[in-house]
Amino acid sequence: MKSILPISIWPGSMINAFLIKGENQHILVDTGVPGSEHKILNQLEKRNIDKNKIGLIIVTHAHIDHFGSAARLKKILNIPILVHKLDEAAYCSGKADKSTMKVNKPQWKLFKLLVQNQETSKFKPDIIIEGDATYDLERWGIKGKVIHTPGHTPGSLSIILDNNAAIIMDMMASGILLGGLMFHSRIKHPLFHDDLKALKSSFKKVLSEKGEQFYLGHGKPVNRKQVLKYYHSL
Ligand SMILES: [Zn+2]
Numbered sequence: 065m066k067s068i069l070p071i072s073i074w075p076g077s078m079i080n081a082f083l084i085k086g087e088n089q090h091i092l093v094d095t096g097v098p099g100s101e102h103k104i105l106n107q108l109e110k111r112n113i114d115k116n117k118i119g120l121i122i123v124t125h126a127h128i129d130h131f132g133s134a135a136r137l138k139k140i141l142n143i144p145i146l147v148h149k150l151d152e153a154a155y156c157s158g159k160a161d162k163s164t165m166k167v168n169k170p171q172w173k174l175f176k177l178l179v180q181n182q183e184t185s186k187f188k189p190d191i192i193i194e195g196d197a198t199y200d201l202e203r204w205g206i207k208g209k210v211i212h213t214p215g216h217t218p219g220s221l222s223i224i225l226d227n228n229a230a231i232i233m234d235m236m237a238s239g240i241l242l243g244g245l246m247f248h249s250r251i252k253h254p255l256f257h258d259d260l261k262a263l264k265s266s267f268k269k270v271l272s273e274k275g276e277q278f279y280l281g282h283g284k285p286v287n288r289k290q291v292l293k294y295y296h297s298l
């Protein structure tokens with residue numbers, strides 16, 4: 065889907081952010097680890113994207129590899145940030161909520177110790193989705209919507225576009241290590257999920273839409289068949 069441009073935060077799709085490209089305005093989805101702001105802006109410049117046309121930042125969830133550079137990008141671009149209410153406290157403190165970081169495999173506990181206390185610049189979100197409300201992106205010139213898909217974190221958001229593409233970020237992952245590098249067709253857990261039952265319902269919600277290509281925070285995009293396979297494994 066040409067309207068979704070992957071932005072590489074760590075190489076080999078290990079950590080991704082995305083730009084949703086509209087006719088007149090664009091939306092940045094997630095902001096990488098702390099200190100990624102120039103990496104993101106440079107990649108957009110190389111692809112002839114005018115940063116002044118970015119109208120909105122959507123932060124999909126309150127893990128530091130996704131909101132790490134949100135405060136700085138908000139300042140540089142002077143644009144609003146959209147989040148879900150249930151992850152708001154983490155954005156306002158600059159720290160992820162440790163209690164929701166439940167490792168998906170016991171051997172990943174060490175990694176949790178390394179990342180759980182990371183901090184970044186805090187920010188106050190401008191547009192807050194509450195409850196199960198959907199947010200239409202039409203006002204930003206994009207045909208699609210933002211929906212609440214809790215499970216990975218309580219306030220996780222996904223973006224469903226009208227062209228059968230969706231950004232579901234950390235609802236699942238693909239590849240090896242944190243994502244990319246090799247074996248892109250291999251689907252897997254991300255490091256953490258807060259609530260597997262809620263996640264399963266969120267997949268149901270996502271799969272009730274027509275999506276065919278699903279973009280992830282860690283790893284290459286996956287197709288509907290791969291999403292169904294992961295859903296059934298939950
Ligand atoms: Zn995450």
Ligand SMILES: [Zn+2]
Binds near residue numbers: 234281
């Ligand atoms: Zn992540």
